[in-house]
Amino acid sequence: MTRIGFDKFEDFYARRTGGMRSSVMRDLMAVIAMPDVITLAGGLPNTESFPAKTLAKVTQQIAMNCSAAALQYGPTEGFQETKENIVKVMAEESTVADPDDIIVTTGGQQGIDLVTRILVDPGDIIIAEAPTYPGAIPSFCSFEADVVQVPLDDDGIRTDLLTAEIERLKKESRKPKFIYLIPNFHNPAGVCLSLERRLEIVALAKKHGLIILEDNPYGQLRFEGESLPTLYSLDDSENVIYVSTFSKIISPGIRLGWMVAPPALLAKFNMGKQAADLCPSTLAQMIVNQYFQDFRWQDYVEEVIKVYRSRRDAMLAALEEYFPEEASWTHPQGGFYIWVTLPEYLDTVDLLALAIEEHKVAFVPGSGAWVDGTGANHMRLSFSAVSEDRIEEGIKRIAKVIREQMELYRALQGS
Ligand SMILES: Cc1ncc(COP(=O)(O)O)c(C=O)c1O
Numbered sequence: 001m002t003r004i005g006f007d008k009f010e011d012f013y014a015r016r017t018g019g020m021r022s023s024v025m026r027d028l029m030a031v032i033a034m035p036d037v038i039t040l041a042g043g044l045p046n047t048e049s050f051p052a053k054t055l056a057k058v059t060q061q062i063a064m065n066c067s068a069a070a071l072q073y074g075p076t077e078g079f080q081e082t083k084e085n086i087v088k089v090m091a092e093e094s095t096v097a098d099p100d101d102i103i104v105t106t107g108g109q110q111g112i113d114l115v116t117r118i119l120v121d122p123g124d125i126i127i128a129e130a131p132t133y134p135g136a137i138p139s140f141c142s143f144e145a146d147v148v149q150v151p152l153d154d155d156g157i158r159t160d161l162l163t164a165e166i167e168r169l170k171k172e173s174r175k176p177k178f179i180y181l182i183p184n185f186h187n188p189a190g191v192c193l194s195l196e197r198r199l200e201i202v203a204l205a206k207k208h209g210l211i212i213l214e215d216n217p218y219g220q221l222r223f224e225g226e227s228l229p230t231l232y233s234l235d236d237s238e239n240v241i242y243v244s245t246f247s248k249i250i251s252p253g254i255r256l257g258w259m260v261a262p263p264a265l266l267a268k269f270n271m272g273k274q275a276a277d278l279c280p281s282t283l284a285q286m287i288v289n290q291y292f293q294d295f296r297w298q299d300y301v302e303e304v305i306k307v308y309r310s311r312r313d314a315m316l317a318a319l320e321e322y323f324p325e326e327a328s329w330t331h332p333q334g335g336f337y338i339w340v341t342l343p344e345y346l347d348t349v350d351l352l353a354l355a356i357e358e359h360k361v362a363f364v365p366g367s368g369a370w371v372d373g374t375g376a377n378h379m380r381l382s383f384s385a386v387s388e389d390r391i392e393e394g395i396k397r398i399a400k401v402i403r404e405q406m407e408l409y410r411a412l413q414g415s
Pocket residue numbers: 043106107108109110133135182187215217244245246247252256257
């Protein structure tokens with residue numbers, strides 16, 4: 001972002017912009033683009049794996065056969081064919097959805113934004129995991145939500161603490177507008193919500209009449225272990241809004257995602273979407289639909305899973321070899337991310353500055369995953385878009401920065 005000095009527009013901004021936050025990941029996009037920096041920061045799918053010939057074939061078909069329709073506006077909720085393909089994608093995770101309950105969105109990100117736009121008034125409570133997806137925070141803050149973060153562990157959000165929080169709010173006659181969860185290969189923590197806790201959360205929502213926003217961009221990217229049922233599939237009381245995306249199974253460049261919700265909510269989301277951008281990209285939908293028609297989309301997912309698994313292994317091995325024993329990290333069974341915990345006295349924002357400037361390597365500092373900026377001794381490392389040898393080199397460099405800072409701290413303590 002460009003640096004802004006005196007801002008002559010200061011008096012024009014709406015009050016709510018005061019709480020607006022930029023996502024730490026978006027801020028790092030400029031660094032990600034620097035060719036000499038090894039970036040383990042971006043949650044970027046490995047688009048290099050997607051066969052150029054496939055894209056060429058698909059787009060050519062569209063250009064030759066339905067160019068006018070592809071360049072035209074479309075329905076706000078998306079094409080029927082897109083929704084039917086989404087139903088197929090969800091079925092892969094044993095989740096049954098009705099095309100009529102689906103809205104095609106501009107990425108999963110828009111789903112999060114629409115839910116917040118439609119449900120949250122200033123001061124309303126959203127419960128999220130601690131840490132949570134850094135990209136959700138700008139949406140929550142834009143609508144002036146009061147975000148309460150509940151810690152997670154290796155089995156996902158701590159349901160004992162979640163239950164206690166709901167009970168506490170109830171005593172104050174307050175209720176969260178929704179509970180935002182990323183049950184599979186969490187961004188940034190890399191963990192999965194256990195089956196036991198999934199069942200508990202769905203039961204909790206039923207008991208208290210709560211809405212869960214299930215965000216599942218990574219569910220299809222499992223390298224090992226048993227697939228777990230979505231919260232949406234476990235719920236029998238219309239308490240779950242489901243959001244997902246084509247970003248990680250095809251490409252984020254096509255900017256297509258979806259949301260599934262009960263009809264009353266869906267009608268409101270539709271109006272919110274009309275206000276935001278009229279309709280999802282028709283051209284992008286046609287690309288997806290043609291691709292689903294001519295190719296087995298699961299084949300590509302199987303291909304990229306192999307790439308991601310090998311990179312995950314390379315990162316775990318490098319962490320084991322180079323990171324100090326005071327550090328610990330998660331061992332994801334899928335997705336893009338490893339979450340590292342460092343000694344409390346280290347601040348990963350400071351480390352990042354040194355890492356970029358002196359060692360040409362980047363990661364996401366943990367504090368971006370908390371609304372109040374705590375979590376400074378954590379970092380998110382992404383293995384998805386970097387080759388194995390660059391991963392090893394990147395981890396080696398980060399380890400060097402960490403060790404230098406640890407030594408400095410010890411020296412200062414000693415003195
Ligand atoms: C947890 C989570 N939700 C939503 C998104 C948004 O994805 P998109 O808008 O590309 O579908 C991402 C992207 O990284 C994510 O990690």
